[in-house]
Amino acid sequence: MLLLCAQQLKTILGTLKEAMSVGVPCVASYVGGVPEYARNKENCLLYRFEDYEHLAMNLISLFRSQELCQKLSVQSRFDMKIVVNRMIFIKFQRIFIELF
Numbered sequence: 001m002l003l004l005c006a007q008q009l010k011t012i013l014g015t016l017k018e019a020m021s022v023g024v025p026c027v028a029s030y031v032g033g034v035p036e037y038a039r040n041k042e043n044c045l046l047y048r049f050e051d052y053e054h055l056a057m058n059l060i061s062l063f064r065s066q067e068l069c070q071k072l073s074v075q076s077r078f079d080m081k082i083v084v085n086r087m088i089f090i091k092f093q094r095i096f097i098e099l100f
Helices: 014-021 052-064 066-099
Strands: 003-005 026-029 045-047
Touching: 003 014, 014 026, 014 066, 026 052, 045 052, 052 066
Parallel strands: 003 026, 026 045
Antiparallel strands: none
């Protein structure tokens, strides 16, 4: 199983974050907030939206290499825990600031 997120719009992709947090190997385009948490060849495979050849190469790489899938899976789960913890901290920080 893998997730292909071929977004062209500059949005924050909840689906990508969810897939990464459970360790699904992902291929996504460099749009919006994706580069803030997805790092190419570390926890996700990234490509420029208009570069369909690079997209195809990324997909082939995942289909051919179980090791790459495992590496992306493990690292994305770890990284997304940090991202989620940071988001929770920021929310609590805002609440605290509003209270005091």
